[in-house]
Amino acid sequence: MNMLIVGAGAVGQPYGYHLKQGGASVSFYVRPKVAEEVRRGVVLYPLNRSRRPDPVFFREYDVLSTLEEVAAKKWDAVWLCISSTALRTGWFEEFVRVIGEAVVVSLQPGFEDKEWLLQYVPQQRLVRGMITVISYQAPLEGESWPQPGVAYWFPPLSPLPLSGNANHVKPLVHLLKKGGCAAREHASVGKLSAAPTAILMPHLLALEAAGWSFRRLVRGDRLGLAAKGSREALRVVGRKNGMSTWLAALCTRPLLFRIGLRLLPRFFPFDIETYLKYHFTKVGDQTRMFVRAYIDAAARWGLSNESLRELERQVDLPNPDFSQV
Numbered sequence: 001m002n003m004l005i006v007g008a009g010a011v012g013q014p015y016g017y018h019l020k021q022g023g024a025s026v027s028f029y030v031r032p033k034v035a036e037e038v039r040r041g042v043v044l045y046p047l048n049r050s051r052r053p054d055p056v057f058f059r060e061y062d063v064l065s066t067l068e069e070v071a072a073k074k075w076d077a078v079w080l081c082i083s084s085t086a087l088r089t090g091w092f093e094e095f096v097r098v099i100g101e102a103v104v105v106s107l108q109p110g111f112e113d114k115e116w117l118l119q120y121v122p123q124q125r126l127v128r129g130m131i132t133v134i135s136y137q138a139p140l141e142g143e144s145w146p147q148p149g150v151a152y153w154f155p156p157l158s159p160l161p162l163s164g165n166a167n168h169v170k171p172l173v174h175l176l177k178k179g180g181c182a183a184r185e186h187a188s189v190g191k192l193s194a195a196p197t198a199i200l201m202p203h204l205l206a207l208e209a210a211g212w213s214f215r216r217l218v219r220g221d222r223l224g225l226a227a228k229g230s231r232e233a234l235r236v237v238g239r240k241n242g243m244s245t246w247l248a249a250l251c252t253r254p255l256l257f258r259i260g261l262r263l264l265p266r267f268f269p270f271d272i273e274t275y276l277k278y279h280f281t282k283v284g285d286q287t288r289m290f291v292r293a294y295i296d297a298a299a300r301w302g303l304s305n306e307s308l309r310e311l312e313r314q315v316d317l318p319n320p321d322f323s324q325v
Helices: 012-021 032-039 067-071 092-098 113-117 166-178 189-209 214-219 222-241 246-250 254-267 272-282 284-300 306-315
Strands: 002-006 025-029 042-046 056-058 062-064 077-080 103-106 126-129 134-138 149-153 160-163 183-185
Touching: 002 012, 012 025, 012 042, 012 056, 012 077, 012 149, 012 166, 032 062, 067 092, 103 113, 103 166, 113 126, 126 166, 126 189, 134 272, 160 166, 160 189, 166 183, 189 214, 189 222, 189 246, 189 272, 189 284, 189 306, 214 222, 214 254, 222 246, 222 254, 222 284, 222 306, 254 272, 272 284, 284 306
Parallel strands: 002 025, 002 077, 025 062, 042 149, 077 103, 103 126, 160 183
Antiparallel strands: 042 056, 126 160, 134 149
8 A cells, every 4th residue: 555644753754664564655745855854764763662772764665745746656545644733834735636536544633623624635535543652853851862763652552543434444454553553443533532632732731831840730720720721622522522521521630630740750661741841842833723722612602711711821921930839
């Protein structure tokens, strides 16, 4: 199968590697300014092997950087391994015209992403997935690796879920499994990811407002504000998807998060606080876009959004207040 990966970053590289290991022919579609760098090959550090794995050198792929190059090949599936905001920068409509009848695999977590994509991609060709790999450009601050690369980790019991037309989903799941990446079919990735994303986004804003410090987050009142904001976002996704979110709302209790923040560093094979600052600073525009979408949807439907608006206000202050320590 011919796979085109849009984006050769910390998400695209691991999934591209495992698709190649499963027997697929893999190409990356990247911006011209990084094409030569990607052509030289990438270095991967699979943290599931050990906390200090030997580097894996991945070079068995093609690199494309123009629509003409994309149009010259026939694709079985196109994987969108970029942020929701990068998807909306004016290039996608023309891109879709040149990929023929390829299946489009969307890994974007936004609750409005599916509707946006359906403007350009027919329902029967759209497969939705939820990113389960945690990956980053290594080294993080304080780390030491033989050379720069992408470190990635698949948390236990978290196969990549894919939903859509079974005739499209089954071969993709098979390829990933064969290539060493756990994957499974799911009835609705949109519903599966809605509650976790609604909980995560307000807490990310609260953590950013606390200077990306767990200590500041738990000692001030921002954790309580994040819990309220999460419940507001959960009411939005519950209404949109026609699903109950009461159980997810129980998971937003600040006490549970305080316990979780104490346990997280023992569970991850890297410094989770440093990772969250690095990764979600890079995609901060996506976090803000999601929270703004919750705020706007709540306003349309007469739901409360005061806590979400306050979190939005705090991260957009020119000089965040770190006094709550």
